[in-house]
Amino acid sequence: MCMLGDPSLKYKPYTPLKLDNRQWPANTITKPPIWLSTDLRDGNQALANPMTIEQKTLFFRHLVKCGFKEIEIAYPAASDTDFNFVRGLIEKGDVPDDVWLQVLTPAREDLIKRTVESVAGTKKAIIHMYNATCPLFRDVVFRNTKEETIELAVKHTKIVRQLTDEYTAKYGTIFKYEYSPETFTQTEPEFAVEICNAVKAAWGRAGPGEDRIIFNLPATVEIAPPNHYADQIEYFCRNVTERENIIVSLHPHNDRGTATAAAELALMAGAQRVEGCIFGNGERTGNVDLVNLALNQYTQGIHPKLDFSDIQACIDIVNQCNEMPVHPRHPYAGELVFTAFSGSHQDAIKKSFEAQAKRHAEAAAKGEPQYWDMPYLPIDPADLGCNYEAVIRVNSQSGKGGIAYLVKQHLGLDMPRKMQIAFYQIIQAISDREAREVSVEDIVTSFRSAYHLGGSKYEGRLVLRSFKVSTEPTLEPSDQTPYDSDEAPDERRRFDGTISVDGVLRVIRGDGNGPLSALLDALETHLDIHLSLREYTEHTIGESQNSKAASFVELVRPGRDPRERTEGWWGVGVDPDIAGSGLRAILSAVNNAIGDRVLPELKLTVGFNSRSGQADVATAILNSLHLELPRRLQSSFFEVVQRKARETNGEIPYDALTQLFKTTYLYDTRTTWLAFKSFRMDHVGDGSRSSIDGEFLFHGEPRHVSGVGNGPLSATLGALHAHIAGTLSIREYSEHSIGEGADVKAASYVELVYLSDNQKTSAWGVDLDEDITVAGVKALLNAASILRVAAKAP
Numbered sequence: 095m096c097m098l099g100d101p102s103l104k105y106k107p108y109t110p111l112k113l114d115n116r117q118w119p120a121n122t123i124t125k126p127p128i129w130l131s132t133d134l135r136d137g138n139q140a141l142a143n144p145m146t147i148e149q150k151t152l153f154f155r156h157l158v159k160c161g162f163k164e165i166e167i168a169y170p171a172a173s174d175t176d177f178n179f180v181r182g183l184i185e186k187g188d189v190p191d192d193v194w195l196q197v198l199t200p201a202r203e204d205l206i207k208r209t210v211e212s213v214a215g216t217k218k219a220i221i222h223m224y225n226a227t228c229p230l231f232r233d234v235v236f237r238n239t240k241e242e243t244i245e246l247a248v249k250h251t252k253i254v255r256q257l258t259d260e261y262t263a264k265y266g267t268i269f270k271y272e273y274s275p276e277t278f279t280q281t282e283p284e285f286a287v288e289i290c291n292a293v294k295a296a297w298g299r300a301g302p303g304e305d306r307i308i309f310n311l312p313a314t315v316e317i318a319p320p321n322h323y324a325d326q327i328e329y330f331c332r333n334v335t336e337r338e339n340i341i342v343s344l345h346p347h348n349d350r351g352t353a354t355a356a357a358e359l360a361l362m363a364g365a366q367r368v369e370g371c372i373f374g375n376g377e378r379t380g381n382v383d384l385v386n387l388a389l390n391q392y393t394q395g396i397h398p399k400l401d402f403s404d405i406q407a408c409i410d411i412v413n414q415c416n417e418m419p420v421h422p423r424h425p426y427a428g429e430l431v432f433t434a435f436s437g438s439h440q441d442a443i444k445k446s447f448e449a450q451a452k453r454h455a456e457a458a459a460k461g462e463p464q465y466w467d468m469p470y471l472p473i474d475p476a477d478l479g480c481n482y483e484a485v486i487r488v489n490s491q492s493g494k495g496g497i498a499y500l501v502k503q504h505l506g507l508d509m510p511r512k513m514q515i516a517f518y519q520i521i522q523a524i525s526d527r528e529a530r531e532v533s534v535e536d537i538v539t540s541f542r543s544a545y546h547l548g549g550s551k552y553e554g555r556l557v558l559r560s561f562k563v564s565t566e567p568t569l570e571p572s573d574q575t576p577y578d579s580d581e582a583p584d585e586r587r588r589f590d591g592t593i594s595v596d597g598v599l600r601v602i603r604g605d606g607n608g609p610l611s612a613l614l615d616a617l618e619t620h621l622d623i624h625l626s627l628r629e630y631t632e633h634t635i636g637e638s639q640n641s642k643a644a645s646f647v648e649l650v651r652p653g654r655d656p657r658e659r660t661e662g663w664w665g666v667g668v669d670p671d672i673a674g675s676g677l678r679a680i681l682s683a684v685n686n687a688i689g690d691r692v693l694p695e696l697k698l699t700v701g702f703n704s705r706s707g708q709a710d711v712a713t714a715i716l717n718s719l720h721l722e723l724p725r726r727l728q729s730s731f732f733e734v735v736q737r738k739a740r741e742t743n744g745e746i747p748y749d750a751l752t753q754l755f756k757t758t759y760l761y762d763t764r765t766t767w768l769a770f771k772s773f774r775m776d777h778v779g780d781g782s783r784s785s786i787d788g789e790f791l792f793h794g795e796p797r798h799v800s801g802v803g804n805g806p807l808s809a810t811l812g813a814l815h816a817h818i819a820g821t822l823s824i825r826e827y828s829e830h831s832i833g834e835g836a837d838v839k840a841a842s843y844v845e846l847v848y849l850s851d852n853q854k855t856s857a858w859g860v861d862l863d864e865d866i867t868v869a870g871v872k873a874l875l876n877a878a879s880i881l882r883v884a885a886k887a888p
């Protein structure tokens with residue numbers, strides 16, 4: 095066993111300080127300290143691969159950008175890299191006027207000389223000298239008495255003073271002096287005071303303001319709880335002489351993981367300055383994390399005078415220079431620190447975002463501050479340049495609230511509570527089955543597929559193509575659905591629409607108290623789908639003219655008490671029009687309810703008491719063949735349909751209807767009584783007349799035909815007249831295009847009147863072709879074929 099049963103036999107506890115009437119616990123921090131970044135020195139010396147000059151330069155510029163005014167840039171006596179880096183910054187003019195360059199040296203004359211030499215010519219420099227002062231170092235490392243330790247510090251302070259005076263005289267540099275009794279926290283408190291007083295005297299020019307000497311009191315190794323450090327700092331501040339001529343600086347390391355707390359308590363105890371590193375790099379467990387400290391102040395409403403508005407840029411630069419990642423749970427900067435996976439956290443965050451939006455709107459209206467008050471998020475990620483993307487992530491520990499939050503964020507849809515539960519079960523099943531985090535993409539895709547939302551990829555079996563909702567007078571009172579409840583009682587709605595059912599367009603009609611119940615009625619009538627509405631809610635998405643309506647419905651089997659806990663099916667619809675969104679939501683839920691169930695063949699009812707009229711038949715042809723029948727053809731075909739429907743109790747299936755149209759008008763039929771094999775149509779005369787010359791097939795027999803007329807159709811009639819008995823004339827002709835671009839075709843409608851043997855008959859012919867003239871000729875020949883015009887003997 096490695097760990098001892100009794101660790102007191104190996105480790106001594108710290109000795110608490112006898113500090114009477116300690117003040118710091120009652121103090122609060124009200125302003126930021128002076129910050130010193132030692133990333134390029136203490137941070138750098140702790141790296142396996144110390145930074146190159148390029149990395150140091152990049153880091154230095156970033157620190158300046160963040161607002162640091164004091165930066166310890168090197169231990170110049172340590173290496174040529176460090177020395178040259180300092181020289182480079184100064185010689186290239188990379189140091190802003192308001193930034194102090196700090197350099198560290200031990201109390202050794204040769205190294206001090208080299209250190210001061212490194213900053214020659216800069217405007218402002220802090221020479222930082224250290225020697226360890228605690229008993230262990232005195233006894234073991236230096237083998238010095240207390241007096242000799244003081245003498246070492248005093249002697250070398252004087253050397254620093256002499257050299258800096260010379261450099262000021264030569265280059266005009268303003269110097270500050272910083273002295274660190276290294277291992278301060280393990281040094282007897284009265285000895286630390288004694289040596290600092292002696293150093294101050296040796297420096298000889300500590301004064302107020304800019305002349306203050308900096309006493310940096312490092313927790314070189316963190317060996318006690320943070321309150322002990324605060325006690326030590328308060329003791330030092332109380333007992334050091336000329337306190338007003340001193341800046342008390344902290345330099346906490348993080349061996350016990352409490353460097354941040356130690357720094358905060360020590361600031362309460364009177365310190366004015368903090369040395370540390372970005373994200374807490376540094377020897378062993380690191381120096382105190384300056385981002386952590388600064389943002390702790392920020393979240394107390396104190397601006398730290400450091401700017402981490404782009405925390406990701408900071409992370410990237412620190413990664414690049416230190417070649418070390420930031421831990422995902424690192425305060426303020428880790429990848430996961432604004433993320434909640436667990437259901438109850440997500441629920442609270444979602445509710446609080448909604449409540450906060452309202453609170454902020456009210457505060458803004460009153461001109462009051464919009465306070466951040468968010469469970470589990472002590473800082474607004476947006477202040478650090480982050481978005482809310484990662485705030486909620488979903489795994490098996492997540493709940494409906496978090497999932498609903500993501501759906502709202504990414505699709506703008508605010509699901510009703512019961513629907514949240516239904517959708518949660520879908521996501522929970524994925525995360526349980528696959529034992530992994532469910533990404534936002536997974537959630538959005540699952541939502542789209544579950545509710546058939548978001549284009550053809552997610553369509554269900556039933557899709558709304560077009561609709562019209564009209565108002566009908568009420569015939570009799572009927573039950574009200576929730577959506578319809580506040581509608582005028584004396585009006586009913588009629589739904590007329592085209593829906594695609596398993597890819598085939600169908601026209602359906604239904605009546606109800608409102609659009610939704612009218613659609614449900616239509617589905618019941620035409621598709622045998624019996625469902626009723628249990629819940630309906632809607633909201634708008636977006637603002638201004640581009641806003642859309644989102645509707646959510648839950649359908650249940652009818653005939654049950656809607657409050658019963660029976661199975662229900664949810665649906666969602668989004669449409670610029672509120673009625674459209676509700677209707678789409680109904681179809682979305684219907685798709686879920688019908689599953690794979692085989693739907694009955696769709697039929698139009700066209701007999702006595704028919705529900706479908708001439709317009710329905712015309713719409714059915716429009717939907718199936720894209721033909722916009724002229725009005726007279728509509729009524730003509732309606733009669734044909736009615737006659738046919740008599741054979742089938744007034745009902746006619748859609749497919750049969752389309753087939754009936756094709757055979758009646760020889761539409762798209764290859765073998766007709768009269769057809770053409772080939773022809774050529776030309777303009778003649780002044781170009782206003784047409785001539786045709788070609789080969790027509792009469793009962794399959796080719797004959798040469800030619801004729802002239804006012805247009806292509808009359809030229810065709812002229813050509814026919816030479817071969818038939820009786821006369822043909824055109825009563826009506828119309829045409830329109832179908833499709834777009836290269837796929838466009840022309841549809842032609844020709845009604846011919848045939849006079850033969852004093853008998854007058856008429857018929858419509860319909861056809862289509864890429865060429866409009868050909869379409870017209872085909873339609874004409876179809877009509878002539880239907881009329882069975884009599885051919886003369888050749």
Ligand SMILES: CC(=O)SCCNC(=O)CCNC(=O)[C@H](O)C(C)(C)COP(=O)(O)OP(=O)(O)OC[C@H]1O[C@@H](n2cnc3c(N)ncnc32)[C@H](O)[C@@H]1OP(=O)(O)O
Pocket residue numbers: 136139169171172173199200201202205224225226235236276314
């Ligand atoms: C807590 C801190 O972070 S302090 C900063 C520590 N940072 C560094 O050490 C990084 C840069 N250091 C270096 O490059 C080298 O250590 C150098 C160039 C400074 C010195 O190198 P060397 O001359 O080879 O000595 P070495 O590294 O072995 O240092 C130990 C010597 O310095 C002495 N020493 C240590 N600290 C100090 C000090 N603050 N003042 C005076 N002498 C000191 C030791 O007593 C020892 O002396 P000795 O050789 O007579 O026994």
Ligand SMILES: CC(C)C(=O)C(=O)O
Pocket residue numbers: 136198224274276277310312313314315345347
């Ligand atoms: C040089 C001193 C301040 C130091 O780095 C430490 O004690 O950790």
